[in-house]
Amino acid sequence: MSWLQRDKKGLKNQPRLARKEIPDGLWMKCPSCGEILFRQELEKSLWVCSHCQNHFRVGAEVYLGFMLDEGSFRETHVGLTSLDPLEFKVGGEAYADKLKEAQARSGLDDAVVTGVGSVGGHAVTVAVMDFRFMGGSMGSVVGEKIARAIGDSLASGRPLIIVSQSGGARMQESILSLMQMAKTSALLGRLREKRIPFISILTHPTTGGVTASFAMLGDL
Ligand SMILES: [Zn+2]
Structure with a gap:
């Protein structure tokens, strides 16, 4: 066997x-x-x-409720959706259709929610991944939203909290998914130079390209 x-x-x-x-x-x-x-x-x-x-296993909105001061959350970078540049299809199933289905089922644009809020009165930038959306996989939209959240922290000096929940890079976007690893890691380097704290919370599961990039680069 x-x-x-x-x-x-x-x-x-x-x-x-x-x-x-x-x-x-x-x-x-x-x-x-x-x-x-x-x-x-x-x-x-x-x-x-x-x-x-x-x-x-809980969704992004539940994590935000756990972490942030009540009523403090304001979502940012809303409405970014993947363009399916490769017109990916596997087993007769088109990525574009899978995306639409995932959006309808989860009520999310993609597998991460970003925003600003406060924890115990301290202003923070947050990004929370959501496994319900295609296994929390990181394609170009997830990478871009994480990158923008890091950019928000760079601009404002607010500490960054990322809750990871992901099967890894999204295969349907191939190299475009993989390049998000380098993009987010490089930006986190700039955060480090500016000595702005980054707290990385790993939830079940955090694997693949997400582990191999930003999820493992937390100060805490
Ligand atoms: Zn039980």
């Missing part, structure tokens, strides 16, 4: 969250222990299961 095949039941049958990660409804089933949980209680416990301590 190939070592790539999984024969352990626990791995194979690991429960997964539905496509829409946090469905609406009063009650929710914990994907780890199967316990039925009251949604309001889950929100109070910051989406951690009270029975098994499983951390639910």
Whole structure:
């Protein structure tokens, strides 16, 4: 048997969250222990299961709610969407269609939300990735928005917080995705020169090209 095949039941049958990660409804089933949980209680416990301590995967808006002072968030760089320059298609499925579907399902333009807000009264620039949008993958829009958020911190002197949640670079944009790694890393170098703090928060999962660029370059 190939070592790539999984024969352990626990791995194979690991429960997964539905496509829409946090469905609406009063009650929710914990994907780890199967316990039925009251949604309001889950929100109070910051989406951690009270029975098994499983951390639910949450979207960008929930992270922003955790981190920032109430009502302080203002979104920036809205309306950037990918142009699909390669007219990428795989298995009969066009990237352009996948993008539209992801936008409709998540309500996001792409896999990152950027903005400004405050933490304990301190003004910060934030960028929060969202796994719901094509696995949080980084294409040209994600890279550009991260770059612009770094630029905002450079211009204002505000510390930068990036919450990473990503499968890595977006294959549908090929080299355009990969060049975002260099772009964001170079800009973070300028942030460092100016001695502006960058806090990188890694959430499950943070892998691939995102790990190999900005996610690992945090001061903290
Ligand atoms: Zn649980």
